[in-house]
Amino acid sequence: MTMTTHDTPASAVTEEPRNGVDIVGLRKRFRAPDGTIVAAVDDVTLHMPKGDFCVLLGPSGCGKTTLLRCLAGLEHPDEGRITIDGQPVFGPGLRTVEPQDRPVGMVFQSYALWPNMTVADNVAFPLTTGPRKDRMPKEQIRARVDEVLKIMGLSSHGTRAIGQLSGGQQQRVALARAIVAGTDVVLFDEPLSNIDAKVREILRRELRAMQQDLGFTAVYVTHDQAEAMELADQITVMRSGKVMQNGSARDIYERPRNRYVAEFIGTANLIPVTSAGGDSHQVATAIGPMRIADPGPGASADGSRFVASRAHRWWIDTVERSGENVWSGEITNAVFAGSYTEYVVRVGETSVRVWADDDPELVPGRKVWVGVDPAACVVVLDHD
Numbered sequence: 001m002t003m004t005t006h007d008t009p010a011s012a013v014t015e016e017p018r019n020g021v022d023i024v025g026l027r028k029r030f031r032a033p034d035g036t037i038v039a040a041v042d043d044v045t046l047h048m049p050k051g052d053f054c055v056l057l058g059p060s061g062c063g064k065t066t067l068l069r070c071l072a073g074l075e076h077p078d079e080g081r082i083t084i085d086g087q088p089v090f091g092p093g094l095r096t097v098e099p100q101d102r103p104v105g106m107v108f109q110s111y112a113l114w115p116n117m118t119v120a121d122n123v124a125f126p127l128t129t130g131p132r133k134d135r136m137p138k139e140q141i142r143a144r145v146d147e148v149l150k151i152m153g154l155s156s157h158g159t160r161a162i163g164q165l166s167g168g169q170q171q172r173v174a175l176a177r178a179i180v181a182g183t184d185v186v187l188f189d190e191p192l193s194n195i196d197a198k199v200r201e202i203l204r205r206e207l208r209a210m211q212q213d214l215g216f217t218a219v220y221v222t223h224d225q226a227e228a229m230e231l232a233d234q235i236t237v238m239r240s241g242k243v244m245q246n247g248s249a250r251d252i253y254e255r256p257r258n259r260y261v262a263e264f265i266g267t268a269n270l271i272p273v274t275s276a277g278g279d280s281h282q283v284a285t286a287i288g289p290m291r292i293a294d295p296g297p298g299a300s301a302d303g304s305r306f307v308a309s310r311a312h313r314w315w316i317d318t319v320e321r322s323g324e325n326v327w328s329g330e331i332t333n334a335v336f337a338g339s340y341t342e343y344v345v346r347v348g349e350t351s352v353r354v355w356a357d358d359d360p361e362l363v364p365g366r367k368v369w370v371g372v373d374p375a376a377c378v379v380v381l382d383h384d
């Protein structure tokens with residue numbers, strides 16, 4: 001990222017060649033207190049294209065923070081290679097590049113600000129460390145700090161003490177500090193998780209707009225799938241140190257690779273496939289034949305498979321219907337969720353969840369017809 005001058009809008013930033021982040025065969029193991037070895041990062045190979053917003057998503061303990069810390073240089077991997085912005089920072093035969101020498105900025109969950117310094121001094125901090133001969137002149141530092149404070153909506157807060165700011169404002173200061181040095185890659189470790197829901201939504205939108213304006217590559221750790229969907233150009237779903245799937249939010253949501261991904265993101269109906277092979281557009285399932293427009297990644301695989309479909313792609317009706325992908329069933333539960341109601345419908349021995357408009361006629365015990373568009377059905381593996 002090239003920083004703008006004081007008066008230049010962020011959108012006018014000059015582009016420079018960048019390469020994003022390349023991770024090849026990365027492994028990091030820890031010894032747990034009971035002596036067992038935990039593979040926190042287990043053979044991860046991943047490319048994060050320059051200028052993309054890349055989210056590492058997964059439940060607690062899946063290894064996303066460890067992977068981020070390896071990129072930052074705060075953790076020393078056991079094996080593999082890392083190249084950031086074209087610069088190899090870790091690899092065989094390479095002297096590991098120390099955190100302060102890596103071309104990255106970082107924002108933590110705890111804001112990690114200096115409580116006794118002013119807002120402006122906190123933001124300026126990365127520009128005032130390192131060998132004196134490499135530092136920029138004071139006037140230039142001030143201009144850059146003013147600029148990022150403006151970008152973060154903190155212009156009038158520069159002289160305040162950190163303790164006089166709200167949590168949301170403190171995280172803005174931390175964001176400002178991460179971008180002030182103009183690195184091409186900024187790493188975020190759950191930066192919004194300590195902030196209340198409304199402010200978090202605002203900051204999330206601002207962060208995305210700022211990243212697009214300035215054009216840096218963002219690597220963002222979260223366990224919140226809604227946050228991932230809203231922010232990401234690329235989502236990497238992790239489990240037990242491994243990459244389960246990597247792709248755009250749409251890819252991951254509409255074409256999950258396996259059961260784990262389908263269940264982790266959004267609400268999916270997973271209907272067991274009962275026989276292998278067959279027509280690639282029709283499979284035998286626990287509720288009868290299901291038509292699928294796109295067979296999906298699990299179609300030709302051996303082993304347990306499911307037809308995955310999103311709850312909001314199903315319809316529900318009290319009037320008898322017939323045709324493909326239509327079943328009769330009985331409502332067993334209805335939960336009003338505001339913008340939709342979740343109806344749980346028993347079809348044979350299986351339950352499907354249908355997200356539809358609230359309808360007072362649709363109550364538990366009611367016989368109904370449900371169905372799903374074949375275009376919304378994809379076969380997924382039980383596990384890779």
Ligand SMILES: Nc1ncnc2c1ncn2[C@@H]1O[C@H](COP(=O)(O)OP(=O)(O)OP(=O)(O)O)[C@@H](O)[C@H]1O
Pocket residue numbers: 030031032033038039040058059060061062063064065066067223
């Ligand atoms: N310093 C450490 N020593 C021992 N084990 C560790 C260490 N750091 C992480 N681990 C283990 O490595 C695994 C991955 O941890 P990590 O913090 O990367 O997961 P995470 O996905 O970021 O989880 P969270 O969202 O809870 O932070 C976990 O099993 C964790 O207990």
